Amino acid sequence: MKTAKIGRKIDFLSTTVGRYVQSNPSIEWSWFIRVVGNRHCLTDIPALQENQMNLTHHAMPPRILLSFDFDGTLHHPASTPPISSDFWNVLDDLRDHHAALWGINTGRSLPHLIEGLEESRVPYPPDFVVAREREIFFYDKKGEWQADHSWNAACDRAIADLLRESQATMKKIRFLVEEKTGAEWLEQPGEPAGIISRTEEEMAWIVGQVESIVPTASLLGWQRNSIYLRFGHRAYQKGSSLAHVANHFALKPSQVFAIGDSHNDMEMLQRDTASMIACPANAVEEIAQHVAGQGGYQCRESYSRGAAEAMRHFLLDQK
Numbered sequence: 643m644k645t646a647k648i649g650r651k652i653d654f655l656s657t658t659v660g661r662y663v664q665s666n667p668s669i670e671w672s673w674f675i676r677v678v679g680n681r682h683c684l685t686d687i688p689a690l691q692e693n694q695m696n697l698t699h700h701a702m703p704p705r706i707l708l709s710f711d712f713d714g715t716l717h718h719p720a721s722t723p724p725i726s727s728d729f730w731n732v733l734d735d736l737r738d739h740h741a742a743l744w745g746i747n748t749g750r751s752l753p754h755l756i757e758g759l760e761e762s763r764v765p766y767p768p769d770f771v772v773a774r775e776r777e778i779f780f781y782d783k784k785g786e787w788q789a790d791h792s793w794n795a796a797c798d799r800a801i802a803d804l805l806r807e808s809q810a811t812m813k814k815i816r817f818l819v820e821e822k823t824g825a826e827w828l829e830q831p832g833e834p835a836g837i838i839s840r841t842e843e844e845m846a847w848i849v850g851q852v853e854s855i856v857p858t859a860s861l862l863g864w865q866r867n868s869i870y871l872r873f874g875h876r877a878y879q880k881g882s883s884l885a886h887v888a889n890h891f892a893l894k895p896s897q898v899f900a901i902g903d904s905h906n907d908m909e910m911l912q913r914d915t916a917s918m919i920a921c922p923a924n925a926v927e928e929i930a931q932h933v934a935g936q937g938g939y940q941c942r943e944s945y946s947r948g949a950a951e952a953m954r955h956f957l958l959d960q961k
């Protein structure tokens with residue numbers, strides 16, 4: 643448990659490889675895995691080699707866009723396998739027969755996500771990734787990751803400008819965190835401002851304080867996931883990123899499905915972004931209430947079994 647926490651902390655701070663990806667227009671998936679993990683790569687998995695060809699099999703225009711949060715929604719390390727076969731069965735059906743594209747919308751950086759996908763033995767890469775809740779990457783027909791440079795650069799610029807303008811506010815928040823709590827303040831290139839608390843309760847208290855410190859009109863936003871919090875720009879989060887991805891594929895909100903379990907999923911679980919919204923049974927209370935209030939689908943099952951259940955509910959059972 644302790645190891646996992648440290649691993650996530652390192653990821654939260656680590657941007658070196660992520661920056662490398664952004665500065666290089668085309669990163670080959672298998673090569674990238676080798677750089678990141680120095681272990682066996684995804685293309686060593688036979689199923690992937692076959693299915694990688696299927697990435698180019700989308701003969702008809704996409705009709706459905708599926709957006710999954712990763713940790714706590716798809717990926718559950720205590721389960722074997724971490725992503726259930728039930729999930730892959732439903733996803734295969736939707737990809738093969740309903741022209742569905744799928745992607746991961748996560749707080750993880752791209753390198754850390756790829757490690758998680760490898761650990762989960764995913765049979766084929768996602769069509770898109772939203773990393774760190776705001777950076778967009780597409781997996782192209784050549785089997786390479788392509789950063790959405792204009793979006794990612796605009797996002798970086800907006801956050802840098804906003805943090806510069808919000809120095810006084812950020813100072814107050816940092817002072818509060820360092821003086822009144824045992825939480826850690828994070829600041830480094832590529833991850834300009836974040837917090838890791840000791841407990842979920844401590845983070846809930848910090849969020850309450852942040853809400854009272856940040857002026858209502860400010861564009862300063864924050865994404866909370868358990869004991870982690872990342873500051874950013876309100877315009878760049880999982881929801882706006884998903885809307886951008888949908889627009890890229892010329893899909894309307896009525897064709898978009900999204901599922902997530904935690905606070906940082908709130909913005910993508912909005913009906914004007916994704917008309918089909920859901921949360922697994924293990925979702926935090928605020929997300930479960932939000933999804934119910936929006937007329938979304940609350941799964942009976944947890945994690946990836948919940949994701950499979952929700953996809954069936956919206957896209958297969960009613961057909």
Ligand SMILES: [Mg+2]
Pocket residue numbers: 711712713714715902903904
């Ligand atoms: Mg989650």
